[in-house]
Amino acid sequence: xxNMKKDETKKKITKATIExxxxxxxxxxxxxxxxxxxxxxxxxxxRHFGNKEGIIQAIVKTTSFSLExxxxxxxxxxxxxxxxxxxxxxxxxxxxxxxxxxxxKDPLIFSQAHEEILKKINDxxxxxxxxxxxxxxxxxIKELDCCTQAEIFLSTYWGYFMYKLNFGDKALHADYQDxxxxxxxxxxxxxxxx
Amino acid sequence: xxNMKKDETKKKITKATIExxxxxxxxxxxxxxxxxxxxxxxxxxxRHFGNKEGIIQAIVKTTSFSLExxxxxxxxxxxxxxxxxxxxxxxxxxxxxxxxxxxxKDPLIFSQAHEEILKKINDxxxxxxxxxxxxxxxxxIKELDCCTQAEIFLSTYWGYFMYKLNFGDKALHADYQDxxxxxxxxxxxxxxxx
DNA sequence: CCTAATGGAAAGTAAATACTTACATTCAGG
DNA sequence: CCTGAATGTAAGTATTTACTTTCCATTAGG
Numbered sequence: 194x195x196n197m198k199k200d201e202t203k204k205k206i207t208k209a210t211i212e213x214x215x216x217x218x219x220x221x222x223x224x225x226x227x228x229x230x231x232x233x234x235x236x237x238x239x240r241h242f243g244n245k246e247g248i249i250q251a252i253v254k255t256t257s258f259s260l261e262x263x264x265x266x267x268x269x270x271x272x273x274x275x276x277x278x279x280x281x282x283x284x285x286x287x288x289x290x291x292x293x294x295x296x297x298k299d300p301l302i303f304s305q306a307h308e309e310i311l312k313k314i315n316d317x318x319x320x321x322x323x324x325x326x327x328x329x330x331x332x333x334i335k336e337l338d339c340c341t342q343a344e345i346f347l348s349t350y351w352g353y354f355m356y357k358l359n360f361g362d363k364a365l366h367a368d369y370q371d372x373x374x375x376x377x378x379x380x381x382x383x384x385x386x387x
Numbered sequence: 388x389x390n391m392k393k394d395e396t397k398k399k400i401t402k403a404t405i406e407x408x409x410x411x412x413x414x415x416x417x418x419x420x421x422x423x424x425x426x427x428x429x430x431x432x433x434r435h436f437g438n439k440e441g442i443i444q445a446i447v448k449t450t451s452f453s454l455e456x457x458x459x460x461x462x463x464x465x466x467x468x469x470x471x472x473x474x475x476x477x478x479x480x481x482x483x484x485x486x487x488x489x490x491x492k493d494p495l496i497f498s499q500a501h502e503e504i505l506k507k508i509n510d511x512x513x514x515x516x517x518x519x520x521x522x523x524x525x526x527x528i529k530e531l532d533c534c535t536q537a538e539i540f541l542s543t544y545w546g547y548f549m550y551k552l553n554f555g556d557k558a559l560h561a562d563y564q565d566x567x568x569x570x571x572x573x574x575x576x577x578x579x580x581x
Numbered sequence: 582c583c584t585a586a587t588g589g590a591a592a593g594t595a596a597a598t599a600c601t602t603a604c605a606t607t608c609a610g611g
Numbered sequence: 612c613c614t615g616a617a618t619g620t621a622a623g624t625a626t627t628t629a630c631t632t633t634c635c636a637t638t639a640g641g
Contacts, residue, residue: 218493220414221494233588239630311557314554315558338565341565354546367538382577392609393617396618418598418600
């Protein structure tokens, strides 16, 4: 017999907390504000999570950080594959947008999440690197430092995402489709043989 | 007869504050800690800056955000120019590393600095965009969306810088010279006519 | 309708922290 | 050695804030 009300309340609280953390950071967010924003009594917050840090531990735990499957959809065709990869990458950043924003703002949360974020970055880099290496073996692209090239690819998308995250549309005005289309076009011409 | 002691003390305090802000953010940094780290009495902090916010206002004011001169050294040769630009860009990010780190962490400081940061981003983008347009007119590069291409270039370097800023060498292991060299090589081949 | 689980109201506690006040001390320059 | 600018010492204040305690209200399920 599972009690649903309890879970709903918990979700209301974590959701409210995430909103506030994005705006004000951990230290800048009070438990009273969290309760207000969640529409519950402050006491309820403590009943569910013990203390303030318990809320963010719960948030960090339930955050996915799951990699979308790229491997499965590889077609060994540069343009298709890289476009797909770029799309998945931005989508993935966006799925974790809250967590990224929060973790980069606060040292406490950063310390709890940063191992997992790092792992994710390196996993993603590895996938891309291996893709480049295989394409090289197949003779589709030039001899080049696949690892560095993977890092450059990631940097471009990470940079785009970070600009958008912090400055909205005021820094860059290319939407993500323009961005993907143009960057891939240039990138492909840059690494292709012909 | 200028009193030097006063200025030295001020500098000790702002320097200590910057260090602590990078670690803990504004709300997480106490005036007592600042005083300790600066090696002065807490009261001295208030005597010089009035209140806690006064310290960061002083920091924001004295921060340069000056663009290094790129225009002057243009040679209208893609590889040389872009390498130079990439180098200046990373150097410039690095010069403002403290301020960027602090501003992105805290909403109060962000609100005070973000107009200036935005202006800087857009100025830089404009320079690059105009460079591409001129190179296009001269017939050195392909027909392309110069603005988006400028944004992609910026994104790559911003992303690289942000990875390094937040994760040190644990995310990317290309040093900035590798990064510049390889990204420019790919980029040039991507946009050149031949 | 009863019961147990859940949430709310109100009041309070203890610690942290920005900031103040009053007075003493150091120290460089003339 | 004297003066005044700068800093230190010490004690304190007012507010905020995480967290507690006690008692009461609601509600869902059998």
